[in-house]
Amino acid sequence: MSGTRLSDSTRPLANDPTDRRRFLRDGALAALAAGALTACTKGDAAATPVATGKTAPPAPPPTPREKSEAMDRMHEAGIKAFPAKTEGKGNQLMSPRIADGVKVYELTATELQWEVEPGRRVSAMAYNGQVPGPQIRVREGDRVRVVLHNKLSESTAIHFHGLELPVDQDGVPFITQPPIKPGETFTYEFTVPLGNSGSHMYHSHHNATKQVGGGLLGAFIVEPTSPRAIEKVDHDYVFILNDGTHGYTFNGKSFPATEPLTAKLGERIRIRFMNEGMMIHPMHLHGMHMTVIDKDGWAQPAPWKCDTLNVAPGERWDVIVHCNNPGTWAFHCHILPHAESDHGMFGMVTVLVVEK
């Protein structure tokens, strides 16, 4: 997912991904343009200085044509800003420490400010400073230890959503364990069951509407010991959807700060959709279909195809895309108010770039 410029102001460049430096330069111009735009559309006659003794006449209201042009410039500025640089990056693959054959993951939960898109910072809770938390990727049969240090101001616990563990590792306060209080450390340890491979999640199961909405969530991927032929892909993308107080996000960021997916022409990619939010998100890929292979880590009886996949809260769906159509393809939630307004695209939008 490297930097990819989508367009410049004179011609569509869908097939011409280019480097981050140029994007940054263009992005800066776009930001200036966006600023000018904002001033223009707010056009506030009352702010005209009157101390000169000469009162400026009030600006005429914008014509329909001017409004249309302003709308287009806002759309363009958003696209040109993509992929926008923000502070912080979630879902980074975490390397475990190995202790006596056990894969040990140390997680520290804290409260922080998280930059969702340029300049928009929200109150967040995070594992290891990341929203989503670090990506945990193990193998069926692995012995795994997750050590949680609670540096939040409230209690918490981790549920391993999709893993079929002994009940004392299930992470539900007062049902399977006491809550982990502020300042405390709690250790989960288990063997990942054979047959339980696939796309799972870990997240808080205490005051969870707030804590999961706030960012205490991450991908827990279990690699199978014997992958199926259809699973052999060139890239493997985790795609976590959320929709709480942070706004509409993919992997913790809103457009234009979302990351593009990239592939070379002819490659096959896997996308692991995971919904950690409160709403459905029917994910629509342009230009190519998706072949659905797994639901919640379990193989579907037969793969099936679609271009719009409805992902409900708590669900995981794994799809394969054969990237046989070159270009830059919009990829977004098809609940349109999650993706676009008259100010341009926002929220749950990214692209899949298929490079020739």
Added chain:
Amino acid sequence: MSGTRLSDSTRPLANDPTDRRRFLRDGALAALAAGALTACTKGDAAATPVATGKTAPPAPPPTPREKSEAMDRMHEAGIKAFPAKTEGKGNQLMSPRIADGVKVYELTATELQWEVEPGRRVSAMAYNGQVPGPQIRVREGDRVRVVLHNKLSESTAIHFHGLELPVDQDGVPFITQPPIKPGETFTYEFTVPLGNSGSHMYHSHHNATKQVGGGLLGAFIVEPTSPRAIEKVDHDYVFILNDGTHGYTFNGKSFPATEPLTAKLGERIRIRFMNEGMMIHPMHLHGMHMTVIDKDGWAQPAPWKCDTLNVAPGERWDVIVHCNNPGTWAFHCHILPHAESDHGMFGMVTVLVVEK
């Protein structure tokens, strides 16, 4: 989908579709009744004239029995008004002009008032004056040209949702093309890929929350070169769901202005559900089940049966109904507040009439 009377005031007539003239006469009576009803339920003592010198005593509040009867009359009036005549009809099959072997569709986008149900007109955007726009129906491998004349007051573009086209035909402003400004004409031209048959859509992909919600959408059906046996049906219905500022609609109309589906006993029909809205709509057919064959134009691995099919935004689902149960069958979204209130049925309601 011709006029079909559902009932009269004395007996249920579910198996007795009759002519539009009688419906119109009954409808007029029903409208009168509904009007009287409204006056009754609003029963406003403050409106009593006082200039006579004799103040009328305030009307007593309605008894529960009177309220129940009033509710029933409103329900009955809605049913008797069905299918109500309104101005404008969307989703009409469009015949292309053939130019050098290319099927040419001319679309003009305008802003207009659209009558969603009798007397309720909403601000709309439409292709060729229709909501949904004209139905485009081509065949795999066809060469197709879509010429869009933008007579809106703002820019637009068309995305062919579900078609796997070259990226410069994908219709996403600033990613694959410039926006089409007011007054401009833009031409899309492409060969419909082999293997890409099924129920697709075309719609705006610019300021789309407003433009698609406003009506810039239509069915794009691709016939296969070799239909499967299960696809050989007696009627083929397109059923587009929407839920924006126009209210809850099927093919651009709300009950009682929705159109009934009709079939003769023993016939098989295909229904192509397409959701262009922002919400799920679980479609429930009474009396017979639906056999789901396709998702987003792609065959499901095996057909499967249901009576309530959840259709999410951007999705298309194709089903077959074997019309083996005679009668007039309610057919509605099962989110009940999308279909009924104490004022009767409204919004996402129609019927399937199976004639003996």
Added chain:
Amino acid sequence: MSGTRLSDSTRPLANDPTDRRRFLRDGALAALAAGALTACTKGDAAATPVATGKTAPPAPPPTPREKSEAMDRMHEAGIKAFPAKTEGKGNQLMSPRIADGVKVYELTATELQWEVEPGRRVSAMAYNGQVPGPQIRVREGDRVRVVLHNKLSESTAIHFHGLELPVDQDGVPFITQPPIKPGETFTYEFTVPLGNSGSHMYHSHHNATKQVGGGLLGAFIVEPTSPRAIEKVDHDYVFILNDGTHGYTFNGKSFPATEPLTAKLGERIRIRFMNEGMMIHPMHLHGMHMTVIDKDGWAQPAPWKCDTLNVAPGERWDVIVHCNNPGTWAFHCHILPHAESDHGMFGMVTVLVVEK
């Protein structure tokens, strides 16, 4: 679904279900704690008596630690109260009267107050005083008579959702029958079609947003004449979801008044999810996966597995759980604000207890 204590205050007891007496004692303590808690969190300085001449200093605001502890106590109190005793129990299996080989079910619709969780009573409509109404369970080919006595203050009718009946038994006022007015009795009678087995529902189809939301709904289960091997289970649970004015409920009750599901280790259970509400509810089971076998009473082409099953309004989904993981497993809607707040779990939460 007998009483099951989940925890005490000193240690997690996930594998140790115990008796109701102890639960009640603990529950009383928990209620006291909860009451003290409420007073503490409301901590209202203005209520301090001033007539003593000595004004008490205002209480300091709670520290973060105190707030965290208060939150934990509310969570604990909820869990300890589970399964909480309330007045009324819905979905009770109804034994028909047999008259000339016909299974006769007498239903009386009334308005009443329904206790959704301890101390929270809501205005409801109910069949035979139950929300959901009595569970009707018949066999394919049975002759069935349902006699409805309408003792509501408004008209009603029953639709047998999922059954493929003659149209005059379909229960849609003004389309298939007149409304059943207050004080009237109406008799439905039909033969359950062969091949129409599975998890169906009966509910009002008149003013249904209010009447179904209010409680006029129940399970209508049709046993097959030849069950499939996969249907042979140790327990068969009906699990009706609702989300109207009663709040988020399972079988008419909100946590902690929901009922636990129970099984012995190694048993196989069937769960029949039915959504009578207005929203989707993705049901998540901890600890074990669910194998989906039927949709709306129709066998899926092949069983498939998941741990989170999205159930939309009007849908029924049947799943099998092989209870091979001992413990007390949270089982809840994964739209988190339907299941938990900072005051603890509520609404759409129960547990599956797998006893060793």
